[in-house]
Amino acid sequence: MVGEIKVEGVVKRFQQQNAEEVIALSGIDLRIETGEFVSLIGPSGCGKSTLLRLIAGLNGADEGKLYIDEEEIKKPSYERGLVFQDPMLFPWLSVYDNVAFGLKARNIYKANHMEVQKFIDLVGLSDFSRSYPHQLSGGMAQRASLARALVNHPKVLLLDEPLGALDAFTRMNMQDELIRIWKERGTTMIMVTHDVDEAIYLSDRVIVMTPRPAKIERCIEVQLARPRARNNPEFLSLRSKILEILHFTGTVAEPNYYL
Amino acid sequence: MKKLNAWLPVLSAILAILVDYGVGNIDKHMPAKHPYFMYLLVVLLGAFTIIALLSYFNPKAKEWIEDRSLFIAATILFLNVINIVTKKLGLLPVIFFPTLDKIISIIVEDRDFLALCLGSSGKLLFTGYFFGAIAGFATGIAVGFSNSANYWISPLIRILGPIPATAWIPLVLISFPTTFTASAFLIALSVWFPTTVMTSSGIFNVRNAYFEVSSTLGAGKYYQIFMVGVPAAMPHMFIGLFNGTCASFITLMTAEMLGVKNGIGWYINWQKEMMAYANVYAGLIIIAVTFSILITLLFKVRDNVLVWQKGVIKW
Numbered sequence: 001m002v003g004e005i006k007v008e009g010v011v012k013r014f015q016q017q018n019a020e021e022v023i024a025l026s027g028i029d030l031r032i033e034t035g036e037f038v039s040l041i042g043p044s045g046c047g048k049s050t051l052l053r054l055i056a057g058l059n060g061a062d063e064g065k066l067y068i069d070e071e072e073i074k075k076p077s078y079e080r081g082l083v084f085q086d087p088m089l090f091p092w093l094s095v096y097d098n099v100a101f102g103l104k105a106r107n108i109y110k111a112n113h114m115e116v117q118k119f120i121d122l123v124g125l126s127d128f129s130r131s132y133p134h135q136l137s138g139g140m141a142q143r144a145s146l147a148r149a150l151v152n153h154p155k156v157l158l159l160d161e162p163l164g165a166l167d168a169f170t171r172m173n174m175q176d177e178l179i180r181i182w183k184e185r186g187t188t189m190i191m192v193t194h195d196v197d198e199a200i201y202l203s204d205r206v207i208v209m210t211p212r213p214a215k216i217e218r219c220i221e222v223q224l225a226r227p228r229a230r231n232n233p234e235f236l237s238l239r240s241k242i243l244e245i246l247h248f249t250g251t252v253a254e255p256n257y258y259l
Numbered sequence: 260m261k262k263l264n265a266w267l268p269v270l271s272a273i274l275a276i277l278v279d280y281g282v283g284n285i286d287k288h289m290p291a292k293h294p295y296f297m298y299l300l301v302v303l304l305g306a307f308t309i310i311a312l313l314s315y316f317n318p319k320a321k322e323w324i325e326d327r328s329l330f331i332a333a334t335i336l337f338l339n340v341i342n343i344v345t346k347k348l349g350l351l352p353v354i355f356f357p358t359l360d361k362i363i364s365i366i367v368e369d370r371d372f373l374a375l376c377l378g379s380s381g382k383l384l385f386t387g388y389f390f391g392a393i394a395g396f397a398t399g400i401a402v403g404f405s406n407s408a409n410y411w412i413s414p415l416i417r418i419l420g421p422i423p424a425t426a427w428i429p430l431v432l433i434s435f436p437t438t439f440t441a442s443a444f445l446i447a448l449s450v451w452f453p454t455t456v457m458t459s460s461g462i463f464n465v466r467n468a469y470f471e472v473s474s475t476l477g478a479g480k481y482y483q484i485f486m487v488g489v490p491a492a493m494p495h496m497f498i499g500l501f502n503g504t505c506a507s508f509i510t511l512m513t514a515e516m517l518g519v520k521n522g523i524g525w526y527i528n529w530q531k532e533m534m535a536y537a538n539v540y541a542g543l544i545i546i547a548v549t550f551s552i553l554i555t556l557l558f559k560v561r562d563n564v565l566v567w568q569k570g571v572i573k574w
Binding site for chain 2: 077080093105132150
């Protein structure tokens with residue numbers, strides 16, 4: 001098995017319009033095991049999406065290094081598939097051609113064209129392979145973009161709030177879908193989310209990040225058997241624990257009274 | 260009224276036939292060899308009678324004719340009015356406003372020469388358009404994707420682009436070996452500018468996330484340019500091509516004054532100088548029909564290429 005991610009002392013700064021520097025990530029150390037499902041959670045501005053983009057190789061770190069299977073990450077690669085909140089399907093291609101894009105781009109479509117239909121079936125879009133993206137609902141489009149990333153057999157799948165734009169019911173269905181795919185493929189998954197429930201429901205480990213300075217506040221192991229129940233007492237206690245961490249380290253002032 | 264809808268063109272044609280047959284001609288006009296306008300009306304009458312009858316059986320024909328019947332009837336009525344004003348009453352100066360018979364007779368009797376003119380205009384137009392469009396795409400893509408091309412070429416486009424192609428005539432005439440190449444170059448230039456500008460602006464407007472996604476899917480630089488950037492910019496490119504087409508028509512008409520041997524623009528100009536206004540109108544009608552067919556073709560191609568755009572944007 002492959003797909004181990006190592007992040008060592010990564011610092012990322014952004015220049016703002018007024019030439020002020022914003023520290024998007026200050027000294028991140030993180031190790032994600034092969035086949036692990038990890039969620040990055042935290043308020044806006046805590047650098048979780050930035051971290052994901054660095055792992056994808058879309059941006060470079062200012063300090064520190066990132067590795068996949070001991071190899072330094074320098075540029076984007078099909079080994080690290082990426083799914084955004086917006087499905088970003090290519091609107092000029094049908095669902096089939098969207099999914100086939102990676103294989104064609106890597107010039108291995110001829111030998112592997114059976115894979116395309118297989119992954120379309122895997123995400124349950126068998127009847128829509130000839131449709132264009134504008135004909136799909138939000139949930140279907142997100143499934144298609146998942147299939148598009150998976151067809152490359154990435155070692156790691158990076159998910160940037162993949163379910164953020166979906167309604168509550170579609171969202172819960174898609175969460176189960178993600179778990180099913182993850183179990184079936186054993187791909188390492190790293191997901192950015194705003195949703196504490198989603199993070200606990202899906203992940204082996206929830207990484208709680210805080211803004212200013214943008215760093216990892218705590219890593220919380222979720223040792224619950226799958227399938228998980230959202231109303232399990234342990235689930236709820238983890239939930240309040242995470243909420244507590246987020247609450248007390250944010251900008252919210254401590255209450256000025258004592259009981 | 261509603262029931263008669265499909266028959267409106269037929270009624271209008273019958274009215275025009277009655278007028279042309281029943282009302283006496285004024286003898287200021289040179290008569291044409293044949294009553295061509297009457298022939299045209301009879302053809303129209305026959306065609307629209309068949310369509311009106313068809314509309315009772317075929318829902319498609321019914322829809323088609325009911326959508327257009329009022330417009331067609333009005334058009335025939337307009338021709339009828341022109342006929343009355345010219346041939347019947349001679350209200351307009353005879354030399355500038357010949358009879359419809361005369362205009363149609365030119366199209367019919369002069370058809371060989373008109374076809375020859377149309378052919379040479381077509382050759383000139385397509386040569387210029389082809390090279391202009393190719394050059395436009397190439398420059399647009401280069402400017403859109405390469406920083407150094409953008410740095411060096413963009414100012415050039417901004418300065419040279421807005422100059423009307425025809426303003427180059429003095430320079431072009433001395434730089435090209437033949438008038439054909441000179442004219443073709445002018446047309447190419449007029450197509451090149453809008454195509455370049457719209458192609459590059461289309462590429463600049465492609466959401467960066469498309470390139471990011473494609474790079475995480477394993478696409479290399481050139482694959483990204485041609486399989487992501489170009490298709491995403493395609494709607495803009497078609498706007499550029501469309502503007503280029505209109506500009507090329509204008510340039511064609513002017514370029515044909517550079518001493519070509521024949522051509523439809525040249526024909527009109529020549530006939531105007533001969534004061535043969537029936538021929539001028541015949542030429543104009545042919546240009547209108549040809550150009551509108553070309554534009555329709557371009558729209559058809561666009562609809563096919565941009566089928567994915569249905570429901571996204573329309574122009």
